[in-house]
Amino acid sequence: MGLRLYFPLGQLLALLLLFLLSTPSLLIAAEQLEKSSNNRCDIFEGSWVFDNSYPLYDASQCPFIDSALNCQNNGRPDTLYLHYKWKPIGCDISRFDGEEFLERNRGKKVMFVGDSLSNNQWQSLWCMLHAAVPNANYTLASRGRITTLFFLEYGVSVMFLKNGFLVSLENRTLRLDTLSGSEEWKGVDVLIFNSYHWWLHTGRLRTWDSYQIGNQTQKDMDVMEAYKIALTTWANWVDSNIDPIKTRVFFQGISTVHYHGAEWNEPGVQDCRGQTKPVEGSNYPGTKPPGDEVVKSVLSNMKKPAILLDIVLLTQLRKDGHPSIYAGGGLDCSHWCLAGVPDTWNQLLYTILLQT
Numbered sequence: 001m002g003l004r005l006y007f008p009l010g011q012l013l014a015l016l017l018l019f020l021l022s023t024p025s026l027l028i029a030a031e032q033l034e035k036s037s038n039n040r041c042d043i044f045e046g047s048w049v050f051d052n053s054y055p056l057y058d059a060s061q062c063p064f065i066d067s068a069l070n071c072q073n074n075g076r077p078d079t080l081y082l083h084y085k086w087k088p089i090g091c092d093i094s095r096f097d098g099e100e101f102l103e104r105n106r107g108k109k110v111m112f113v114g115d116s117l118s119n120n121q122w123q124s125l126w127c128m129l130h131a132a133v134p135n136a137n138y139t140l141a142s143r144g145r146i147t148t149l150f151f152l153e154y155g156v157s158v159m160f161l162k163n164g165f166l167v168s169l170e171n172r173t174l175r176l177d178t179l180s181g182s183e184e185w186k187g188v189d190v191l192i193f194n195s196y197h198w199w200l201h202t203g204r205l206r207t208w209d210s211y212q213i214g215n216q217t218q219k220d221m222d223v224m225e226a227y228k229i230a231l232t233t234w235a236n237w238v239d240s241n242i243d244p245i246k247t248r249v250f251f252q253g254i255s256t257v258h259y260h261g262a263e264w265n266e267p268g269v270q271d272c273r274g275q276t277k278p279v280e281g282s283n284y285p286g287t288k289p290p291g292d293e294v295v296k297s298v299l300s301n302m303k304k305p306a307i308l309l310d311i312v313l314l315t316q317l318r319k320d321g322h323p324s325i326y327a328g329g330g331l332d333c334s335h336w337c338l339a340g341v342p343d344t345w346n347q348l349l350y351t352i353l354l355q356t
């Protein structure tokens, strides 16, 4: 990726380089500078910077946002959180061009499969596309667990299939070696899977009592181990059913929650309530969620690896991006306001689709 500089800045840099090169002890620094500009950039390592050209759309003009995610509509008083752009350390991500997205995917199907975080990203993509082509005709239809937004002039389907575990849940038993609804994944051109948060449910939210593999049932299992077996079942399906020439497969990494201020060095803060700014810089003091390691390990063992949308760090830094008390009831430090953080997930998806 070449450096493009304005002339005065180029001159400054040249002077700086001359200065660095004339000082032997700083030679290494100059070499590193050059090296870093040639290195491939990790688009998931970066920080959030203020940019007034964001958000990418006006939520009040988007006909699709769930009321629980429509924070401004629910009375959220601050707006700073809308104006942050994700800035990878060594490069920039492409600005989203919705018309280009639709053109490139002409006649194709894009499907999000997963829990409410998939739904969050899917709604975001709808809004981004709608903002790009506000006059395009579309239809919206639900069939079974699938909801499809179809752009008539482009023949593009953007779909959401709700499926929180990816594996089958029957009679309160999670069948870790049996996928749920995988026949619906066939014939789709871009698949974006996600599963994590449902595995963490406890108490009354917990929808299962036991696990089953083959004909063996067991009550107790480390939940991360169960998650790993289930993801491996999914990965094996991708390996044996997907032709990577025809189909792009993504895995939406783990979207983080903010229920403990201590994680971002504010032990006095209980949760995301009242947070109006991201954590500064590229480091989050708290640890990564345990599922992150599981996801990376399963993906690294795939024969036809799915592309990871590694959103852990970028979501960790956004303690300000949740609906909080503006979800239309209760407190939500798990999902994301729209416009907001998931718009960046789609920008990253778009950036990767352009490159590959």
Ligand SMILES: *[C@@H]1O[C@H](CO)[C@@H](O)[C@H](O)[C@H]1NC(C)=O
Residues within 6 Å of the ligand: 135, 136, 137, 153
């Ligand atoms: C949408 O459909 C109407 C009616 O068929 C048509 O007149 C119009 O040109 C279409 N809009 C676009 C942007 O193609």
Ligand SMILES: *[C@@H]1O[C@H](CO)[C@@H](O)[C@H](O)[C@H]1NC(C)=O
Residues within 6 Å of the ligand: 170, 171
């Ligand atoms: C689930 O329970 C129902 C009703 O008790 C039963 O008919 C069905 O066979 C069970 N399914 C499995 C997979 O055990």
Ligand SMILES: *[C@@H]1O[C@H](CO)[C@@H](O)[C@H](O)[C@H]1NC(C)=O
Residues within 6 Å of the ligand: 214, 215
């Ligand atoms: C359980 O699975 C094993 C191996 O597939 C098989 O040999 C055995 O007969 C099965 N047992 C029952 C009760 O189905």
